[in-house]
Amino acid sequence: MSTHIVPLLAFCICSWLFCVVASRARSRRYKLPPSVPGLPLIGNILQAPHDGQGPYLKRLGDKYGEMFTLRYGRATWVVLNSKRVVHELLEKRSAIYSSRPKLPMAQAIISRGHRMLLMEYGEAWRSQRRIMHGILGSNKRDIFRPFQETESKALLFHLLESPETWYSLLGRFSNSIIMSVVFGRRTTRNDSSLSEIYKVQEEFVPYMMPGASFVDAFPILANIPFLKGLQFWRRKGDALYERTKGVFQRPIDELRLRIQGGTQKPCFMTEFLASNAHSFSAEEVAFIGGTLIEAGTDTTRTSLLGLIAGTAMYPQWIHRARKELDSVCGPNAERLPTFDDRQDLPMIQAAVKESVRWRPANSQTGIPHCLIVDDEFEGYRFPAGTVFTWNNWGISLSSDFDEAERFNPDRFLGDDIDKVTKGHLGFGAGRRLCVGFGVAANNLFIAIARLVYCFDIEQDRVIPITVDKPFPLDADIEPYKVIIKPRSLAHRELIERECRSAALF
Template sequence: MLTPADATWPNLWLCLAGVGGMYLVKHVFSKKNPAPYPPGPPGRPLIGNLLDMPQVKTWLTFTEWGKKHGDISHIEVLGQHIIVLNSVKTALEMLDKKGSMYSDRPVLPMGGELCGWKNSLALLPYGDRFREYRKNFHRSFGSRAAIDMYHPILEIETHRFLKRVLAKPDQLQAHIRHTAGAIILRISYGYEVIENDDPFVEIADRALDQFSQCVAPSAFMVDNMPFLAKVPEWFPGAGFKRMAREWHKTLEDMATAPYKFVQDQMAAGIAPKSFTSNLLEGRTLSVEEDHVVKWSAASLYAGGADTTVSAVYSIFLAMTLYPDVQKTAQAEIDAVIGPDRLPSFADRHSLPYTEALAKEVHRWNVVAPTAIVHSLSEDDVHDGYYIPKGSLVIPNIWFMLNDPRTYANPSEFNPERFLAKDGKEPETDPRTIGFGFGRRICPGLLFADASVWMSTVTLLAVFNISKVVENGVEITPEVDPLSGIISHPKPFKCSIKPRSAKALELIQQDANY
């Protein structure tokens, strides 16, 4: 199977000569900058900082740049300016307060153009179509009152998740993915998944894995040399073109198949209410309107099918490593809810420690460590530094949520940091950082937060999660997040058992409504 490295680098270095020529011409005839660029690693002739751009766990390299160069770092790769932001203050000043300038997306030759993700909200250029997508999302997910409508779905699908985990605890990751897919498919399209090997869940998993690969910074040479997008597939080193063709088809299938399902259900008069059916109801759509509805739904589907997977998996990791935190939360749940029922959203305001635990999940496991890159639509001078039009701007969210200036002992999983105690104010709510900034902030943040809370409180109500013992040896999982635009905890083993006979009854009771 081709990898990004196999498909990108071989036989392409000769192209650097042409790029070098263009780079020299550009610099000879470029106008004088109104201010210096932000500081950063020194570049090399012709290629700039090409060799400095990290390939894996980019957020760690960006963090080192921040420690050395300050809150704003700058590199230049083959003429492309890249700005890394390493503080919340700077991210808010630039991405929020100057949102009209910093809300565009760059043209990504591999992920956006060749693979087709330019149609999704994640990579959509800033403009009228972007605003239409956001308007559609806001109607369904823009307020807590709107999210309340989805509480029954979250509760019932989380209950079904408990049953799957009870039956096959060794397939935890698969159960989390299945449940995330089940929730978002019901909300997006009114589709109920089948219990095993659901085709819509499977195709979303493939498409989102491919998305994480195809938009990763510097994973494909074509993103640094866009002219390579025009080379034929048979050209030496152009394996990325074949890969992109296959990935484009996966994405198109992911967007089209469930959309057609809703259309067919509506034609038959049996479609349940969903995000898509609400947008289609009583309308005859133009080609543009059809595109907006289809890809709004696909964006919701894509956005909800993978991000919560990372967060929920990390709950199990944290509880395995921090048993005292687990016991404290369970004591609170037992005192408030008791042993005779499962938690519901009506209990949320009565469980402050569990609420803090869910917040800590968002901080400790950073789902999108560097978010998706922003693009600057016009020249800017910020804090005395020149940021040229077209610069790629990357907020290092991982460091912002692990900054010791903001969070005491950031590597430690400690929900109490979010509780006022002994006259000490709670630390910064990670949900104001982890979902991005400005006009590109995640539109489903309220729904994601509700999903993580429901998973947290329900799991802790009925399961004890602990380290696995193999051959008499206790296995301690490693905290080692995997690379990707969406980062997941490294796979690990844990023991998952019902807390009591009564908890077992609650898990096994009917999960329908």
């Protein structure tokens, strides 16, 4: 075994010497924001916590200001801590700040380069972006509305029957919408595939955060062609890739069986397989489907998770929202709110944006951007290849927002209320803005309007909600206790009358 380790050690020593020389040369040419002290060679990689990176970066932002620098081996990360600098760099200069950094663990090993979210600019990214835009873009939102109507009704009825299972019901609601559109089937309450999707995503998301993997600090390690059995990062990444590929492939295989059996409804994937599948490998097709599932599921689930906690902790906004709802739908539960009521429900529109802002979970440190050419900004000179990310958790809870700790939709009432991406960073920034933001916003609008109209949401006084750190992404265990019950007998009867059929499938 010792004779096998010698080449690996020699390779690492040569890499270290190269890093030292390169780092000294770069430091003479460029000027970066204040650096967080770290260790020689590895920089700050041992300082980053595995969980709660958002609060960790917020503490650093409070100390170092609007921008600071972290180093992970050869990788230089600049963290942006205000909406102002995010706007100036990632949005106004998006032409040069919108590629993705090389993340060997998340993209090269765990995803084999197939996840569009992490692709660098290039033909592969453009090709998949066109596909995603074709199904999730603004001109396709109406395709989703019948499914959003149906699944939100099913959500209400299931909550009426089993309020204690509210957490799993949020996941079923959001996942069933995208599964209906993409794969032509709904998600059942105890669907094993849903739990599998959340579990691989729960494992994957942390690898997009700063300093998440040792190999990200030294990308050259990902290309070592020998002694792969000793590369601990590769064993872990390869295992997660195989699990992820299996989870993403399963809906494709099931769809093909339904096609063969003549029971498959027309959907996005039937059209895609008929016309485009020959242009992509089997793995690429699986990841295209899987990426659509991830994009269509997770923002809705985590935002509703924040909405319910925020409403239970800060219920003051509910009174104004219900005044609007009752004026539109009737004070005695005459009918459910619909998309046609949107303009008459500004508090619900504002609550959509506040639910995305308040406690970001899966994007607590933003999705990293990469600068493609040298650039200067306010006395700093950044080299091409610098990684930029926004401290989403820190900005969301900063002085950029009045009483930022409170869940308060009032902050978004105003001229931009119809612009769901304005005023917060929950859907990203610049050219890498989430392509499915319109679908996610509509998911949230119909779910929030109907939940607020029909149910009371309260804290469990025995186990109060705590929100000092991001909610965990665990697929099975609810992150806090909450009590959900119908507003009145009339609202219960409305749900039973209007929603029962949607829940029976």
